[in-house]
Amino acid sequence: MNSRRTVVITGASDGIGAETARALAAPDVDLIITGRSAGKLAAVAEETGATAFTADFAVLDEVRALAGQIAEQAGTIDVLINNAGGMFEPARHTVDGHEPNFQINHLAPFLLTTALHDRLAAAKGALVLNTSSAGNRAGRVDLSDLDLQRRRAFQMRAYGTSKLMNILFTRGIAERWSDDGIVSAAVHPGPVASSFGRDSFAVGLLYRTPLRHLGTITPAKGATPLIALARRGADPEINGVYFDRHRAQGREAPQAHDRAIIDGLWAASADLVAPH
């Protein structure tokens, strides 16, 4: 019996994802890591022995190409950790014309994960982890305005909405793919003093000045819930669960269990990433 496992981690060129890659690298693990910056990613790949692919999630064609590269490399995927993301200025649209928090944090991982569905199903017991955030509570999804064109989009609201979508996507997977042996959970890693919020004045002030000593944790500590869940694997008990660090049933926005929003977001996302 083949006991090797394939683990894919996005956003592994820095912060929480890089620490998760360092911890999960092992002789019996085929590790695949992705990032936007080729130089930073190459350094983590060298350290961990991982196969590395670069893609900018602000460009959906790069995500499609990435899915193809991963599928070519891996016959099966045991663990997919959708961790790439950040807080972006809502007014700067992506090349695909989307609000960037929506595309980079939700639509791109939706595209990647659904494109890799057959590789996950082939593992007969796969886990999809989505790095969400306590910020999900500031989120509100309007299915008729996913790109926040009608509502005034403050950065925190746009970010929180995308992180709420990570939880809704987790539940969409739990609803649709459990017959394929695929389990999904969402995780808030904690307030982590990483490169997170590098474009945000407010986050920069809290995370990269002496104020950080008031409440942030290190990327290594922030990664521990992802590492623990990845090692736990496709346990049906965690299917559809949102963890606040190691604690199941973290606090969520009111929409997080709304079936119509879960299904509506899935349908709208599938439509947006479909080739037209």
Ligand SMILES: NC(=O)c1ccc[n+]([C@@H]2O[C@H](COP(=O)([O-])OP(=O)(O)OC[C@H]3O[C@@H](n4cnc5c(N)ncnc54)[C@H](OP(=O)(O)O)[C@@H]3O)[C@@H](O)[C@H]2O)c1
């Ligand atoms: N730090 C926190 O306090 C906190 C709290 C809650 C949730 N989170 C979530 O945790 C996850 C990891 O964040 P982090 O704290 O580790 O931040 P980080 O140090 O900035 O790392 C973010 C990772 O995502 C990648 N990434 C960012 N934009 C991308 C894009 N357009 N295309 C492809 N990859 C992109 C980065 O790649 P490059 O570095 O190569 O550009 C990097 O590998 C994010 O989803 C974030 O929302 C963080």
